[in-house]
Amino acid sequence: MTIQEMKQLMQERGYTYAQIADLSGVPLGTVQKIFNGETKGLRYDILTALEGIFKEPMAVMESCAAYGEEKKPGMYTIxxxxxxxxxxxxELIDGYFYDMAAPTTFHQLIAGEVYRQIANYIIDQGGACTPFISPIDVQLDNDEKTMIQPDVIIVCKPDQIERRNIMGAPDFVLEVISPGTKRRDHVVKLFKYEQAGVREYWIVxxxxxxxxxxxxxxxxxxVIYPIDADIPVNIYEGKLTIKxxxxxxxxEQED
Structure with a gap:
């Protein structure tokens, strides 16, 4: 893949230099120089790292047999x-299956504590919104090609809540990064959530x-916060702060 092809994909997908640097491991300054045409010779390891972000699809390429009926990638449905x-x-995203490894204990502590604080606030305030914690199916695009399981969501429209899943975009989504989901959470889901109409998205x-x-x-x-901060929830105009x-x-106990 050429740099020009990567630049085209970068524009189409709305990637920033910072996202590319974070996902590839290539220093931000180097990424900027490469895509601004300031670097002529490109080391193979750097090129490979950058290509890994842009290659399609960014799904786990398992044997089709692992998912039952054999279909072409991108053709799987709900x-x-x-x-x-x-x-x-x-998870099913745009017709591709993405494997989900079992979360770590710290992952679950994060999701559980954030959910607890959100739920307590909504109950105390008598709010109309409803919080959910994974596993919860979200039919994000109201179509047959995408069904995801965010870690924590807030849904403020009661008619979106169905017996089997949530229909459409939640108002708030939180994802806790795992080693195998970093690229998915930072790029694939970021794009999907924004396009679907999610109002606020947190990546822990x-x-x-x-x-x-x-x-x-x-x-x-x-906006980037340290993990020990008090962070305001924007859909509540900062009246709810997650500690x-x-x-x-x-x-610290995990370190």
Whole structure:
């Protein structure tokens, strides 16, 4: 893949230099020089790292037989998703299956604590919104090609809540990064959530000890907080603040 082809894909998908640097491991300054045409010779390892971001599809390429009926990549539907064994944890995004590894204990502590604080606030305030914690199916695009399982969501429209899943975009989504989901959470889901109409998206990175907050109604770039901060929830105009101090303490025990 040429740099020009990567630049074209970068524009089509709305990637930033910072996202490319974070996902590839290539220093930000180097990424900027490469895509601005300031670097002529490109080392093979750097080229390979960059290509890994842009190659399609960014799904786990398992044998088609692993997902039951054999179909071409990108052609799987919610019917195929529902036909899978219950113990097989996957997400369906644009017709591709993405494997989901079992979460770590710290991953679950983060999701559980954030959910607890959100639920307590909504109950105390008598709010109309409803929080959910994974596993919860979200039919994000109201179509047959995407069914995801975010870690924590808030849904403010009661008619979106169906017996089997949530229909359409939640108002708030939080994902906790795992080693195998970094690229998916930062790129694939970021794009999908924004396009679907999610108002606010948090990415908790326990490895870099930070939280990225995207509030799509205001700006495209995230606000970055340390993982021990008090972080305001924008859809509640900052009246709800998630306190991460206890989460940070649990993280210290993991180190």
């Amino acid at each position: 019917e195929d998703y529902r036909a899978l064994p219950e113990e097989q944890r996957v 990175d326990p490895y870099k000890k930070r939280v990225l907050v995207y509030f799509f109604q205001r700006e495209a770039s995230p 991460f101090q206890q989460i940070a303490k649990w993280g």
